[in-house]
Amino acid sequence: MASGQDAFTWRAGGCHCGGVRFEVCLPAEVEAQTCNCSMCAKSGFVHVIVPESRFRLTRGAERLAEYTFNTRVARHLFCSECGIKSFYRPRSNPDGWSVNARCLDDTEGLTLNIAAFDGQNWEANAAELAHLSKEFS
DSSP: OOOSGGGOEEEEEEOSSSSSEEEEEEOSEEEEEEEOSHHHHHHTOOEEEEEGGGEEEEEOGGGEEEEOOTTSOSEEEEETTTOOOOEEEOTTOTTEEEEEGGGBSOOTTOEEEEEEEOGGGHHHHHHHHHHHHHHTO
């Protein structure tokens, strides 16, 4: 992971139709996760968890629809026009965001260290997620 705030860069991204746009501030190298839970396995989400201070919605708040299931803690947000979930409030970090690395406009100069996360057994692995969210805040 990069050190120092000057190593962070704001990167833009969004949904398929362009109606929802966001920016996320990331270092040049980030930890990311794939997940085998019922939601992520079907959507192909690649998680990059960031604190509230490093995320901003720049367009389309009115287009966001919400879906919750199971414990109803995670707030899955998706574009009501094209259906793409570019980011959401994760259960593991309800004060931050999980951004889908696949929804970033440009990943040039960004190293994604992608690890698998066993979301099918979420409770048993949640401590790992908590550690990652603190590491990148």
